[in-house]
């Protein structure tokens with residue numbers, strides 16, 4: 284390497300010192316969406332960024348989905364996925380797939396790959412002899428347009444999080460990897476939308492940041508046009524866009540989760556494109572950030 288190049292590299296390291304200090308010991312909850320995990324290159328870069336964050340003393344916690352992998356396994360089993368307000372209707376057969384694929388295969392794959400990249404990770408799933416579950420909850424009750432109760436089967440919402448377990452892992456330098464399932468007081472497993480699971484973890488841990496990594500550059504005015512990205516979205520505008528149908532499908536629980544999290548004191552919430560190389564690091568150390576930031580008001 285030429286001396287000049289080496290000096291530039293050293294300059295970059297010194298520049299990074301400010302933001303590394305700023306975020307040292309602060310918790311960032313990273314929601315890894317199933318859609319971005321379908322892109323092998325994107326996943327590799329994201330996991331390396333997470334290992335970097337942990338190495339420099341930040342405290343990343345990963346909450347992951349796996350919607351695409353569940354739907355694939357369902358179609359192999361000749362089951363038809365059905366979504367209501369962005370949530371998967373979950374009967375017993377579907378729940379079995381969620382447990383095997385999301386809480387099992389996907390969860391362990393993420394932890395193993397982080398270890399392959401030199402980091403340390405702990406898969407926190409309820410499967411197997413050592414039940415490592417950290418999310419506890421109850422069946423989700425959704426209301427339809429006329430206030431009627433919608434039956435979603437084995438779908439849950441998180442009501443409590445094992446904070447101590449997560450704190451201990453973070454302080455021991457292990458990245459917690461949490462699948463989006465919860466257990467009821469009776470030990471019944473429930474399928475939880477991963478955006479709402481990430482929200483619950485961010486709230487419980489008093490996270491500095493909550494970052495949703497998806498396969499779009501953020502919330503758009505026209506979902507098929509990247510140029511129509513909304514950089515800053517207020518709570519009021521978000522509710523309006525959901526009502527008008529501009530925000531639809533998988534983006535609904537994401538935005539709803541952001542709005543609820545804002546009310547509970549998490550400082551910064553962003554929806555960003557996980558396929559963009561180093562999107563996580565860019566989000567942390569650029570002032571404006573990337574993607575869509577959700578705020579209470581401007």
Ligand SMILES: Nc1ncnc2c1ncn2[C@@H]1O[C@H](COP(=O)(O)OP(=O)(O)O)[C@@H](O)[C@H]1O
Pocket residue numbers: 315316317318319348350496497498499501502503504505506529530531532533534535
């Ligand atoms: N207004 C919108 N702006 C951007 N994406 C939207 C919007 N409305 C709906 N979507 C859809 O939401 C999807 C992201 O949600 P989802 O598929 O659940 O991803 P993830 O697996 O990351 O949670 C996008 O791929 C897009 O098709």
Ligand SMILES: CC(=O)N[C@@H](CCC(=O)OP(=O)(O)O)C(=O)O
Pocket residue numbers: 315316317318347348349350351353369370371381385438439463474475476477478533
């Ligand atoms: C109740 C419910 O909808 N659960 C989700 C859990 C996975 C998820 O949310 O994954 P993504 O982040 O990839 O969308 C599901 O079954 O698809």
